[in-house]
Amino acid sequence: MKEAKENLSYPKENIKILLLEGIHPKAAENFKKHHFTNVETHDVAWSEEELLNNIEDVQIIGVRSKTQITEKVLKHAKKLKAIGCFCIGTNQVDLDAATLAGVTVFNSPYSNTRSVAELVISESIMLMRRIPLRDKKAHEGVWLKDAKESYEIRGKNIGIIGYGHIGSQVSVLAENMGLNVLYYDIEPKLPMGNATRVESMNDLLKRSDIVTLHVPATSGTEMMMDADKLSQMKKGSILLNLSRGSVVDIKALSEAIKSGHISGAGIDVYPQEPESKGEPFQSELQNLPNVILTPHIGGSTIEAQYNIGVDVSTKLINLIDNGTTVGSHSLPSLNLPVQKNAHRILHIHENKPGVLSEINRCLSDMDINILGQYLKTNEKIGYVVLDVDKHHDDGLLNVLNEVKHTIKARILY
Known part of the structure; x- marks a missing residue:
């Protein structure tokens, strides 16, 4: 018989933690504060081959959206206890394989909610005022001072498709800006403030001056905004997609903008995106009038990345310290x-x-x-x-x- 030690049976300094893709330094700081000293950080995503060559002794790995944790990687990671997705999604992890391997997977679904919601409101104002055109002309030395096709957002209808944490936050900010809020969700959701739930997506599209998408990437949302749905939108309205790149038919959206049926768009996510910062990027929406293209930075603010770093690292620490799995997508x-x-x-x-x-x-x-x-x-x-x-x-x-x-x-x- 023996008596157990008061501390962890496996010394914390021997628990190898690997953080990739420039995760906020607060995460490593939080680990070290809790006596996890074996923390290795890298600013870039790793390929499957790089993971296979380096993950054998890793017990905790932290990634953002680019590093893919495949079944092959999981089979090779014999000591892996947990994966921290320092972002809102877990699409980069084979969750079925992680579950069967007994590896806990955490993410931070709500830490960047405010950042995305603020960008939705700011782009709504910019597009309703046709600021992209006026900005471009001013840089070219042309003084385009007029009120043509420039509108306030106050009193307009904003239609929110997907009334989850981000969609409902948009709802609150939009109402405070004087917008009338309509929303549609496949699940019953109570309204925030004076928002109005509509019974069908088509009804929302026909009534909204601004349509903003906040849905997950599923088989049910893939290409949900196709040519038919875009044609249902109110003439002269604008479309915002800061959710998932798979939910909008980009070619159909390009045609709708060229025809003038849709007067503008703000797009932050795309069907195909470059693997890393600085790589070439192409889209059929480039150089179209009144279109704002951003490189998947809806949640990329210093505040959001800090909050994500704290949230996910804390979940991982709680798992290692006492076995807590609250927020896990696998266990x-x-x-x-x-x-x-x-x-x-x-x-x-x-x-x-x-x-x-x-x-x-x-x-x-x-x-x-x-x-x-x-x-x-x-x-x-x-x-x-x-x-x-x-x-x-x-x-x-x-x-x-x-x-x-x-x-x-x-x-x-």
């Missing part, structure tokens, strides 16, 4: 209390009947007292956290790893 979500004078064991297994019973039988056979037990499952895996008496048999972990359907088990402290 079931468990918010765990700190248990003093106990030994914490984490067990990840396939979601099959009888696993918990077998774990409890093993502990009983070894005469180990359970002080706390937490279980959560999803459709694929189960996550059991066991707080046991500090006195335990040396072979406990080996026994738990032999339980049928076990993916991985480890002693946290």
Whole structure:
């Protein structure tokens, strides 16, 4: 028999953390503040080959949107415990493979909400005033001082498609600017302020002077703004897409702008985007009148990147320190209390009947007292956290790893 140590069973200075793509320095600072000193940072995305050559000993990896964590990479990353997506999405990670490997995946879905919402409002004003044209002419030395096709946003209708965290934040800012807010979502959502829910997307398109998209990339949203939907928009209206590049048919939008049916657009995301900063970029929307093109920077403010750095690193620290998985996209979500004078064991297994019973039988056979037990499952895996008496048999972990359907088990402290 032995008594467990008070600290983590695996020294924090030996936990290798790899942060890619210029993640805000606050993330590394937060790790080091919590005594994780083995932190390696890089400003660029890594290819699959680079990951395969360098990830074998990594226990935590942090990426943004460009580095792809594939099934092949996950199979090679034998020690990997968690992936931190320092952005709002997780499309860059093979979530199915991560789930089956027992690797926890976190992101930060709300930290850049304000940044995106502010850009939507600012671009709405710029496009309604036709500022891109006047700016271009002023740079060319032409004094285009007139009010032609220049409108206030006050009193106009803004239609928000997708009324989640960003869409609802846009709603609040828009109403404060004097806009009438309409919104459409496939799920019932309560309105913020005086916003009005409409029953169909076509109704919203026909009534809106400004249409802004805030939807995820799914099979249901792919090319949702095609030629037909663009033709349903109010003549002279503007379209904003700061959500996902797959949701707008760019060629159809180009034709709608050229015909004058749509008077302007603000686009931040594209079907194909350069891999890294400085690479060539082409779009059929380039050099069209009253079009603002930005390089996927809707959430790229110093404040947003700082908040994302804090949020994701804190989730990763909580996982390593006490096993908490709140916000995970792969493991079931468990918010765990700190248990003093106990030994914490984490067990990840396939979601099959009888696993918990077998774990409890093993502990009983070894005469180990359970002080706390937490279980959560999803459709694929189960996550059991066991707080046991500090006195335990040396072979406990080996026994738990032999339980049928076990993916991985480890002693946290």
